[in-house]
Amino acid sequence: MTSTAPRTVIQPDGAAKPRDVGLSDKELIHAYRTMLRVRAFDETCLKLQRSGRIGFSIPNRGVEATQVGAAAALKKTDWLFPSYRDFGMALYHGISAEAMMHNMYGDALDSAKGRQMPVHFSFTDPIRFFSISSPIGTHIVQAVGAAYAMQYRKEKHVVLASFGDGGTSSLGFHSGLNFAGVWKAPVIFLCQNNQWAISCPSEKQTASDGYAVKAEAYGMPGVLVDGNDLLAVHQAVSEAAERARKGGGPTLIEARTFRMGGHSTSDDPTKYVPKAMVAEWEKKDPVARFEKFLKKRKLWTEKQREQWYAEAMAEVDAASKAAQATPRPALETIFSDVYATLPAHLRRQGQQAFDIAKRHGEAEAGDGAFPL
Amino acid sequence: MATLTLIQAVNDALRTAMKNDPNVLVFGEDVGPKGGVFLATEGLTKEFGEKRCFDTPLSEDGIVGAAIGMAVNGLKPVAEIQFQDFIFPAFDQIVSEAAKLRYRSGGQYTCPMVIRTPYGGGIRGGLYHSQSGEAYFCHTPGLKVVVPSTPHDAKGLLLASIQDPDPVLFLEPKALYRSVKGEVPEGNYTVDLSTLRTVREGKDVTVICYGAMVPVCERAAARAAERGIECHIVDLRTLYPLDEDGVLEAAKRTGRVVVVHEAPRFCGYGGEISALIAENIIEYIEAPIARVTGFDTPFPNTLEHHYMPDERRVLDAIEHVAAY
Numbered sequence: 001m002t003s004t005a006p007r008t009v010i011q012p013d014g015a016a017k018p019r020d021v022g023l024s025d026k027e028l029i030h031a032y033r034t035m036l037r038v039r040a041f042d043e044t045c046l047k048l049q050r051s052g053r054i055g056f057s058i059p060n061r062g063v064e065a066t067q068v069g070a071a072a073a074l075k076k077t078d079w080l081f082p083s084y085r086d087f088g089m090a091l092y093h094g095i096s097a098e099a100m101m102h103n104m105y106g107d108a109l110d111s112a113k114g115r116q117m118p119v120h121f122s123f124t125d126p127i128r129f130f131s132i133s134s135p136i137g138t139h140i141v142q143a144v145g146a147a148y149a150m151q152y153r154k155e156k157h158v159v160l161a162s163f164g165d166g167g168t169s170s171l172g173f174h175s176g177l178n179f180a181g182v183w184k185a186p187v188i189f190l191c192q193n194n195q196w197a198i199s200c201p202s203e204k205q206t207a208s209d210g211y212a213v214k215a216e217a218y219g220m221p222g223v224l225v226d227g228n229d230l231l232a233v234h235q236a237v238s239e240a241a242e243r244a245r246k247g248g249g250p251t252l253i254e255a256r257t258f259r260m261g262g263h264s265t266s267d268d269p270t271k272y273v274p275k276a277m278v279a280e281w282e283k284k285d286p287v288a289r290f291e292k293f294l295k296k297r298k299l300w301t302e303k304q305r306e307q308w309y310a311e312a313m314a315e316v317d318a319a320s321k322a323a324q325a326t327p328r329p330a331l332e333t334i335f336s337d338v339y340a341t342l343p344a345h346l347r348r349q350g351q352q353a354f355d356i357a358k359r360h361g362e363a364e365a366g367d368g369a370f371p372l
Numbered sequence: 373m374a375t376l377t378l379i380q381a382v383n384d385a386l387r388t389a390m391k392n393d394p395n396v397l398v399f400g401e402d403v404g405p406k407g408g409v410f411l412a413t414e415g416l417t418k419e420f421g422e423k424r425c426f427d428t429p430l431s432e433d434g435i436v437g438a439a440i441g442m443a444v445n446g447l448k449p450v451a452e453i454q455f456q457d458f459i460f461p462a463f464d465q466i467v468s469e470a471a472k473l474r475y476r477s478g479g480q481y482t483c484p485m486v487i488r489t490p491y492g493g494g495i496r497g498g499l500y501h502s503q504s505g506e507a508y509f510c511h512t513p514g515l516k517v518v519v520p521s522t523p524h525d526a527k528g529l530l531l532a533s534i535q536d537p538d539p540v541l542f543l544e545p546k547a548l549y550r551s552v553k554g555e556v557p558e559g560n561y562t563v564d565l566s567t568l569r570t571v572r573e574g575k576d577v578t579v580i581c582y583g584a585m586v587p588v589c590e591r592a593a594a595r596a597a598e599r600g601i602e603c604h605i606v607d608l609r610t611l612y613p614l615d616e617d618g619v620l621e622a623a624k625r626t627g628r629v630v631v632v633h634e635a636p637r638f639c640g641y642g643g644e645i646s647a648l649i650a651e652n653i654i655e656y657i658e659a660p661i662a663r664v665t666g667f668d669t670p671f672p673n674t675l676e677h678h679y680m681p682d683e684r685r686v687l688d689a690i691e692h693v694a695a696y
Binding site for chain 1: 397423428429431433434437438439440441442443444445446447449461464465468469472473474475476477478479480481482513514516537538566613614616617
């Protein structure tokens with residue numbers, strides 16, 4: 001791939017260069033524990049999927065430092081237009097594992113009311129974590145519109161749009177970067193180059209020398225960063241955010257990383273990812289790398305890790321139990337939220353669905369709320 | 373009250389909305405200083421500044437996608453797609469994004485926005501400046517589809533669409549832009565969405581139409597009247613969600629129905645109207661429901677007058693169902 005070396009902060013011996021990494025000890029530990037929580041969430045979801053309790057999940061292993069490093073550079077007043085592989089961004093900003101687990105189960109407490117597949121999160125609090133769509137790249141240009149609104153109101157907020165290497169081939173990538181360049185919109189485009197778009201490697205995605213270089217054609221800076229180096233990602237996103245807040249416009253950041261798992265729980269990456277590649281990236285594990293840095297700063301011990309990981313597993317386990325105990329959404333949720341107010345034809349169809357369910361003894365408590 | 377053309381009424385509606393609400397923005401290709409290729413946005417950049425009425429890069433996907441982001445974050449975008457024929461790069465953004473956002477986010481994120489676009493034939497625009505794509509969009513829960521046919525309704529429906537909490541596709545019959553004139557109230561007023569308008573009362577045949585076909589049907593009805601057939605014409609105004617009760621009521625009045633649109637017939641909007649009537653009030657129906665539509669071909673250029681339903685074809689259908 002690219003001839004330029006990606007930017008790094010954490011050195012092979014664990015030292016940070018520069019020494020001032022722009023995060024307090026408290027924030028560093030929070031970032032680290034967030035990565036552990038992503039791993040705990042991932043592992044739990046894999047088990048839940050394999051045992052048939054949830055239908056689907058998206059593994060995050062390998063890309064946690066990119067997610068968390070980027071999230072740590074943002075404020076609660078900024079907006080995230082995430083991809084489906086961004087669990088760490090949500091968890092870092094205080095979205096609870098339980099809220100996420102309700103989505104995995106699609107239950108009555110799911111913020112999306114069980115309408116979407118698992119991992120298609122949507123949250124507004126404590127940060128705007130925009131509703132995730134399955135089609136690739138559509139949110140990239142929407143992020144630019146949201147940023148235009150900030151610019152229009154003269155706010156100092158920014159929008160971060162996150163997508164993968166495959167996303168750079170989409171219509172939304174081109175129109176998004178093009179519009180943002182012309183408007184000088186306060187957006188950070190974070191391309192998480194995990195090297196695989198399901199089974200398609202980067203060389204099938206682009207003939208260019210990596211993805212960061214694409215920025216030039218849109219009139220914005222492009223930065224190539226080591227995506228397994230949490231501090232390097234944080235530094236690059238912080239710089240981009242600062243420039244955007246000052247009216248300096250958008251930035252494209254390519255975070256070079258690697259998806260250690262499959263695209264999803266329905267995918268078997270051993271069929272297409274070369275074993276040597278996995279072994280090579282195993283050595284670059286982003287969590288282990290951050291531990292080395294924390295250890296050097298005397299913020300980490302093996303024992304402490306065990307305790308934090310156990311706490312993360314307990315949190316996710318409790319979340320899963322809570323979701324499992326939650327009933328499915330009421331029948332009326334099929335028909336509500338199509339429009340702000342229920343049109344007559346949907347009222348009729350909803351009544352019909354309720355009558356059929358009732359006749360077959362399938363109506364449950366709560367379904368009787370229909371007609372709205 | 374001023375007498376305006378339909379395009380002037382659109383311009384008046386945009387100006388009124390922008391005056392009333394600083395969050396209303398108008399943008400698209402050539403809509404800025406030039407005022408749009410049909411001049412719908414003439415004078416708005418000058419009056420409201422280039423932050424509120426502006427040109428965008430030439431990308432329909434970008435225009436609609438950015439509009440969604442603006443709407444999600446508190447603005448009221450009114451995006452123009454220069455011709456409805458060019459809307460398809462934005463189909464994904466309209467159908468999979470704007471229309472589904474409220475639903476898929478459990479109501480946490482919404483995008484109240486309007487996409488205005490001129491549709492239909494009659495200007496010798498050939499395949500790509502003449503299409504009527506309403507059926508594609510009426511198949512999309514979460515989207516509203518509105519089509520005015522008079523200057524009064526163009527302004528009132530556009531203002532209602534801008535104030536609506538859901539995304540609206542506003543199809544403007546370009547053939548009527550300058551060919552119809554009518555009285556338009558000054559200032560802010562709205563025409564309720566999902567309500568049809570009775571254009572003409574009659575006891576013999578019900579003619580159901582919208583947009584550019586409304587004046588065609590009126591002319592056909594005038595000729596039918598000369599032959600002793602009184603038509604009851606309704607202008608649907610909002611295609612989706614439809615005023616179903618209004619349609620059924622109008623069909624019951626005569627028991628004989630002609631549906632007219634210029635889009636192709638197969639899976640066209642008229643099929644849905646026919647099915648609605650047949651499913652609900654077949655006992656009132658005295659004759660087969662007739663559809664007068666464009667042909668199931670791409671839209672031709674030189675021979676467009678043969679393609680588009682005209683008063684002769686509509687009259688034939690009226691006479692046929694009246695005599696059945």
